[in-house]
Amino acid sequence: MKIKAIAFNTFKEAIRDRILYLLLFFAAVCIVFSRILALLTVGNKVKIIKDVGLASLSFFGVLMAILMGTGLVYKEIDKKTICTLLSKPVRRYQFILGKFFGLILTLFIMLSLMSLVFLGVVFFHTFSIPWEIMISVAFIFLEMCLITSVAILFSCFSTPILSSIFSLSFYLIGHFSWSLETILKKMKPGVGKTLVQILYTFLPDLENFNFKTEVVHHLSIPPQSYFYSTAYGIFYTGFVLLIAILIFKKRDFV
């Protein structure tokens, strides 16, 4: 009940943020722009629309998660609204979870709106709705959930600008960490390999949520991949939220 109340209040606060609509506008422009790109392309034009559209959803979705996530907790601490809120019979973990779910609800609605524009553009080109694309969108949402938890974690102890830089770094590292796996295969056993192995274990691998190529090119996806990626997303998000809660629990609100 308390988490729900905080989540809905966070949602009310988040949808009033103008930056959200600015990003939504740019995402829509990018998705519509994919139609123009497709006109200039030789070959399968639908694939270009899907490719650019999904990339836009992913990029702007993550940008929304970072910009909103890093500001929300910090704003509460900075404006001291947290003092009266936590003076009520509310546990600190309920506050963090409320903020998280409120943001997730906002991002879900924003992603749905972006997907609607995207599906509309595809429909005008093919006169059919490729529902399989929604698999990729679902995993983009899972990635957004993880990035949101990371943004909230950083905003528990840092300013919005620094938190945004940290969260963006996490996103970039997450999309390039798969290359460590390639290095591991080529490395000889030893201290170096162990270190790289440890690094690879702890660094996020956000490519687990990337099903864009498979969906666009109609490649087969092993069913266990869905399970593995979903479990990875849920556990990683849960783990990051747990750290955020532990840090938040120790904080003094001066």
Added chain:
Amino acid sequence: METALKIADLHKSFQTGFIPKKKKILKGITLEVGKGEIFGYLGPNGAGKTTTLKCILGLIHPDKGEIEVWDHPYFSLKAKEKTGYLPENPYFYDYLTASEFLDFYSQLCPNLKPHNFKKINTLLKIVGLEEASHLQLRKFSRGMLQRVGLAQAILNDPSLVLLDEPLGGLDPIGRKEIRDIILRFKEEGKTVFLCSHIIQDIEMICDKVAILGNGQIINQGKLQDLISEKIQFTEVALSGVSPKELEELGEIYSIHRGRIFLKVFEEEKKRKIIQLVQSRKGTLHSLTPRTETLEDLFVGMVKQT
């Protein structure tokens, strides 16, 4: 007497600066607040009043010491259910209206029904904001925010209300109204812990007082025990007499528009001044005996620390 709030040997320090340096804010605070009392927590700026309050609310973790609210540990939900808090310079979610804001907070209190707008309207009426219930908080003045802050503090009908500078920044009418609301809390049986550096307000409404200075309690007790009833001096206002003639009889502290204001410390000298005024055919405007005030006590004690 039942104890509403018990604080024993409370210590708190903060790390400050680029190279962290420990700064002790609270150095062993011990106090007890009885049921139904208005307890004044008096201290200069930076003495540690807000830090103590935030420790009671669990917003700041104490380094050492014990805090109990109605015999429950301060961090427990039971303690929080019985506590209401008004912060200094209250700032709330400005995109919400007053009733939306109180409804949001009522959803955080397990003993309250959500969306109970009848209760919310009653609360807004108590604090004199019934006309502004559908106004966004961003459009509220400082005084109105203070009132809505008071409404949220008593939302869950707490038996202990913690108020941090509730009268700061208000105009005289606003201060009187808030003072009346606080006195109404007492009539309803609530215990009030009032942090302030405005001595007159504390003197007017508090039963017990603790004076805080440099992170320590310098003195505490019932107001009438702390302040002596003995007349310290008499303030005399007169005209038609030369100041030179008065030099040996009292301490002149002001001369304004022909009126001389002086402090007279002895009864005999007071009588001599009256005779002098009569003989010079002057006018005696006032004779006001002054007892020790809380301000005198406070200033004296804080200066000592």
